[in-house]
Amino acid sequence: MPSKLSQFLGSFNCFRQKPQPTLVTSIPYEVESKGLRVSSRSIHSNDQAPTSTSTESTLHAPPLQIEVQQDSKSKSNSALVVVGKGQYELRESFPFPSLDHEREVVIRTKAVGLNPIDWKSVDYGFCLPEFPWITGREMAGVVEHVGSEVTEFHVGQRVWTSTYYKDRRAGCFQHFVTVPQHTVAPIPAGLSFEEASCLGVAGLTAAMTLWRWLQVPGSPRTETHSIPSTGYILIWGGSTVTAQFAIQLAVLGGLKVIAVTSSKTKALAEALGASRVVTRDGKSGDEIVAEIRLFCGDAITRAIDLVGPETAKHCLQALSRSQKSLFAPLAMLSSKAVVPQNISVETVEMKQFVLDPSSQAYSRALNKLVEEGRIMLPHIEVLDGGLDIIQHGLERIKKGDMAGKKVIVRMH
Numbered sequence: 001m002p003s004k005l006s007q008f009l010g011s012f013n014c015f016r017q018k019p020q021p022t023l024v025t026s027i028p029y030e031v032e033s034k035g036l037r038v039s040s041r042s043i044h045s046n047d048q049a050p051t052s053t054s055t056e057s058t059l060h061a062p063p064l065q066i067e068v069q070q071d072s073k074s075k076s077n078s079a080l081v082v083v084g085k086g087q088y089e090l091r092e093s094f095p096f097p098s099l100d101h102e103r104e105v106v107i108r109t110k111a112v113g114l115n116p117i118d119w120k121s122v123d124y125g126f127c128l129p130e131f132p133w134i135t136g137r138e139m140a141g142v143v144e145h146v147g148s149e150v151t152e153f154h155v156g157q158r159v160w161t162s163t164y165y166k167d168r169r170a171g172c173f174q175h176f177v178t179v180p181q182h183t184v185a186p187i188p189a190g191l192s193f194e195e196a197s198c199l200g201v202a203g204l205t206a207a208m209t210l211w212r213w214l215q216v217p218g219s220p221r222t223e224t225h226s227i228p229s230t231g232y233i234l235i236w237g238g239s240t241v242t243a244q245f246a247i248q249l250a251v252l253g254g255l256k257v258i259a260v261t262s263s264k265t266k267a268l269a270e271a272l273g274a275s276r277v278v279t280r281d282g283k284s285g286d287e288i289v290a291e292i293r294l295f296c297g298d299a300i301t302r303a304i305d306l307v308g309p310e311t312a313k314h315c316l317q318a319l320s321r322s323q324k325s326l327f328a329p330l331a332m333l334s335s336k337a338v339v340p341q342n343i344s345v346e347t348v349e350m351k352q353f354v355l356d357p358s359s360q361a362y363s364r365a366l367n368k369l370v371e372e373g374r375i376m377l378p379h380i381e382v383l384d385g386g387l388d389i390i391q392h393g394l395e396r397i398k399k400g401d402m403a404g405k406k407v408i409v410r411m412h
């Protein structure tokens, strides 16, 4: 596997690492969807260049929008479709989605959050069960249609969701997104669609990683905690959108946070509650680890890496050498990484949010914290151009110069 590609794959559900029980060992990964099959369905091409503008937000919530359900036969869907590795086409004539079962909800997309996985999976050709496929993993919108067994939602309700790549109907780069009701959450009072559309990946990943896999106090479920509920958590990539949620959730859980950022985003991590921020500019990984250890000694028992295999390796070096510790490499751990016996590498599987209906507790708990104003949302940059502008937005995040901002596309 080329090394550049290998930097990306481990963080995703379709390229998964297994936890290691042994003293010093390598970490294999398994591939859930290696083969890319090309479907025989035809695709209409529409290569319009994006014409719209971007808007820096602080956004205010629009008034509650109630939309009247129309006859689904008269509606058609539009989507940004992946037709091959690295290739998109805009298609404007999908039929309105049909339900696989009566507990599904169809949501009209109002805003969609863009994430690194969106461009990586298409550029490198993974997490695409077949072609054509529709990607996009988080969105906010208005309930358009509900199955007869949906009890929690009604047509016209403002909601957000987090999706699993294996269902094309759930890809968020389309006007109607179809998902099971347990993955849907009401938009917290006071939030715009654009703000709510960043909860489904960064917000939920941070919440589930901390509460479920890193045993951080605050979980809405009864999780088993085997390590003390105090001490330090290291967050490498402390200004990433995911880290912005993670820092705040860790502080709420009673942990002290040490974060690694560039000097330009140091103040952001501090403002979110990090006790100490180590800047990375011009320093080697070993120098950063030495600085972390100088400050925290051997007291770091939890870590999240949000950058890649090199920094994941350094997280392992910064973690306690004597206490039982937990590590979540969200942006990949090399198969050659050396994992000391006292460290458990946690395989974060966000697909569990979709596969396990009881995971709904996490989205509800996250919602509550947001609604109570106990979690600040990331600063967002809104691209006001619908499906046409998504590729432009993905190029923005690919450049990696967002300095902590989240890119959201407003749909038309």
Ligand SMILES: NC(=O)c1ccc[n+]([C@@H]2O[C@H](COP(=O)([O-])OP(=O)(O)OC[C@H]3O[C@@H](n4cnc5c(N)ncnc54)[C@H](OP(=O)(O)O)[C@@H]3O)[C@@H](O)[C@H]2O)c1
Residues within 6 Å of the ligand: 011, 012, 013, 115, 116, 117, 201, 202, 205, 236, 237, 238, 239, 240, 241, 242, 243, 260, 261, 262, 263, 264, 265, 266, 280, 306, 307, 311, 330, 331, 348, 350, 397, 400, 401, 402, 403, 404, 405
């Ligand atoms: N497994 C999962 O389910 C899952 C879910 C969410 C995210 N992820 C993965 O987690 C990673 C972060 O995602 P995201 O959307 O939160 O990222 P993001 O917001 O797009 O991250 C961008 C930030 O990364 C920081 N950064 C870049 N290189 C760095 C380095 N060497 N050290 C420290 N910080 C660095 C930059 O800030 P500075 O330059 O200011 O430091 C930049 O602002 C991605 O690899 C993503 O695929 C995985």
